[in-house]
Amino acid sequence: MKPAPFDYVRPGTLEEALQALAGHPEAKVLAGGQSLVPLLSMRLAAPAVLVDINDLPGLDHVRVSADGVRVGALARHAAVLRDPDVARVQPLVPLALANVAHATIRNRGTTVGSLVHADAAAEMPMVLRLLDGSLDVVGPGGRRTIPVAELYVGPLESSLHHDEIAVEAFFPALAPHTGVAFEEIARRHGDYAMCGVAAVVTVEGDRVVKASAGYLSVSDIPTVVDLTEALDGSISDASLAAAAEAALEQLDPETDIHATADYRAHLARVLTARVVTAAYENAREEKA
Amino acid sequence: MSTEQTHEIRLNVNGVEHQAAVPARRLLSDALRHDLGLTGTHVGCEHGVCGACTVLVDGQPMRSCLMFAVSAAGHEITTVEGLSRPDGELGPVQQAFRECHGLQCGFCTPGFLTTITAGIAENPDPTEDEARDMVAGNLCRCTGYQNIVKAVCRAAELARSDEDGAA
Numbered sequence: 001m002k003p004a005p006f007d008y009v010r011p012g013t014l015e016e017a018l019q020a021l022a023g024h025p026e027a028k029v030l031a032g033g034q035s036l037v038p039l040l041s042m043r044l045a046a047p048a049v050l051v052d053i054n055d056l057p058g059l060d061h062v063r064v065s066a067d068g069v070r071v072g073a074l075a076r077h078a079a080v081l082r083d084p085d086v087a088r089v090q091p092l093v094p095l096a097l098a099n100v101a102h103a104t105i106r107n108r109g110t111t112v113g114s115l116v117h118a119d120a121a122a123e124m125p126m127v128l129r130l131l132d133g134s135l136d137v138v139g140p141g142g143r144r145t146i147p148v149a150e151l152y153v154g155p156l157e158s159s160l161h162h163d164e165i166a167v168e169a170f171f172p173a174l175a176p177h178t179g180v181a182f183e184e185i186a187r188r189h190g191d192y193a194m195c196g197v198a199a200v201v202t203v204e205g206d207r208v209v210k211a212s213a214g215y216l217s218v219s220d221i222p223t224v225v226d227l228t229e230a231l232d233g234s235i236s237d238a239s240l241a242a243a244a245e246a247a248l249e250q251l252d253p254e255t256d257i258h259a260t261a262d263y264r265a266h267l268a269r270v271l272t273a274r275v276v277t278a279a280y281e282n283a284r285e286e287k288a
Numbered sequence: 289m290s291t292e293q294t295h296e297i298r299l300n301v302n303g304v305e306h307q308a309a310v311p312a313r314r315l316l317s318d319a320l321r322h323d324l325g326l327t328g329t330h331v332g333c334e335h336g337v338c339g340a341c342t343v344l345v346d347g348q349p350m351r352s353c354l355m356f357a358v359s360a361a362g363h364e365i366t367t368v369e370g371l372s373r374p375d376g377e378l379g380p381v382q383q384a385f386r387e388c389h390g391l392q393c394g395f396c397t398p399g400f401l402t403t404i405t406a407g408i409a410e411n412p413d414p415t416e417d418e419a420r421d422m423v424a425g426n427l428c429r430c431t432g433y434q435n436i437v438k439a440v441c442r443a444a445e446l447a448r449s450d451e452d453g454a455a
């Protein structure tokens with residue numbers, strides 16, 4: 001199928017882009033198009049106006065500093081993934097990005113677009129949530145920072161206003177004595193996963209002092225669970241099983257054409273144990 | 289319904305500047321095939337999954353079914369028609385597909401050829417695993433992929449010997 005007709009503008013400044021969005025209640029931002037164009041072609045969306053932001057200057061940056069990684073709205077997944085400084089400051093970002101679609105999709109799709117699209121099956125919204133990052137957006141009233149805790153409000157729904165443009169995401173740096181890990185299971189490499197889990201674990205010596213895990217495709221919004229209490233300081237078969245059960249209490253796996261709810265729950269259990277263990281070992285190696 | 293507004297665009301495809309008047313919703317894949325008559329680019333799923341429509345945009349593989357022609361204006365597009373040698377002989381990736389039986393019906397082939405062309409430019413000596421990874425985003429319903437993976441390695445070899453010859 002083909003998209004329904006729409007008006008198209010490709011402004012050269014952020015101000016013009018904001019005006020174009022404000023000018024029509026059914027205007028939509030077009031970034032990489034890797035989620036939006038399929039929706040248009042399937043006629044699941046039919047905006048009256050598309051505001052193509054690909055010509056906006058100064059938005060394709062990947063800026064790394066000691067406190068974290070700042071990703072501009074036009075930085076493609078591929079550019080973020082390829083940046084060695086990103087891996088140094090927050091290794092969870094490239095670990096997860098390598099699982100976002102295929103290289104060809106990553107060449108065009110933007111990380112910020114994925115964050116706005118707010119798919120509970122997508123890697124980066126979950127990662128932003130797990131790392132407690134934020135998204136900067138600009139609207140008619142100026143610029144504001146949305147903490148990730150306020151960003152995801154429902155299935156495929158972020159708290160961005162219709163007339164706002166997301167300009168930069170912030171992924172906080174890895175804390176000292178902290179390790180991360182990510183694993184997902186998909187039917188085919190590069191597909192959306194049936195279940196994916198990321199973990200962040202902080203240690204003091206051999207003791208776990210803080211642990212949390214993020215889940216994708218097992219609930220309808222990106223979900224993070226605090227596992228500190230369930231693990232009770234240590235990594236053992238029993239504590240990992242307790243952690244997985246604690247997580248499942250807050251998840252809501254559903255059956256669809258890719259997997260049954262039971263199978264998804266099973267994957268969540270197995271992956272929780274694996275990634276928490278891996279993050280723990282990475283934290284212990286992180287002696288700095 | 290009123291007639292749809294069209295945009296005058298210039299598309300640089302395989303080094304040739306083309307002009308077309310297209311509605312904003314014209315997918316790049318359709319513009320290549322219908323407006324420019326370059327039917328080498330194939331369309332399978334039209335939602336980014338199969339890879340048949342893959343073209344190079346400024347040298348990088350992208351799905352032409354997930355891009356509007358109006359957005360492609362100003363970029364250099366390379367389609368399968370642009371992969372042969374200047375004298376019309378098969379380019380290294382095409383030659384490798386022929387030698388290794390990398391195709392049967394050929395429907396998926398244009399997308400593989402463009403993807404691999406960019407892949408071996410970035411990684412001139414891929415291992416078999418890397419070759420598999422390179423084509424992981426392209427679907428083929430005929431070959432079972434074994435010969436395609438062989439063709440990736442052979443294409444890299446041919447491209448390397450081209451380089452040596454040129455140096």
Ligand SMILES: Cc1cc2nc3c(=O)[nH]c(=O)nc-3n(C[C@H](O)[C@H](O)[C@H](O)COP(=O)(O)OP(=O)(O)OC[C@H]3O[C@@H](n4cnc5c(N)ncnc54)[C@H](O)[C@@H]3O)c2cc1C
Nearest residue numbers: 029031032033034035036101109110113114122123166336
């Ligand atoms: C075959 C295939 C497989 C895929 N697999 C995965 C996968 O495994 N994991 C995954 O996470 N993703 C996957 N994706 C989606 C991909 O990651 C997209 O790139 C991403 O979801 C959206 O980024 P985009 O720049 O393409 O946004 P677009 O498609 O342009 O936009 C998506 C939505 O966000 C809005 N938007 C985008 N940018 C902004 C902005 N700066 N300000 C305000 N609104 C904005 C748009 O209006 C639209 O509603 C896949 C896509 C395809 C086609």
Ligand code: FES
Nearest residue numbers: 332333334339353
């Ligand atoms: S037709 Fe574009 S990916 Fe299938």
Ligand code: FES
Nearest residue numbers: 392394428429430
């Ligand atoms: S050769 Fe027939 S689909 Fe690949």
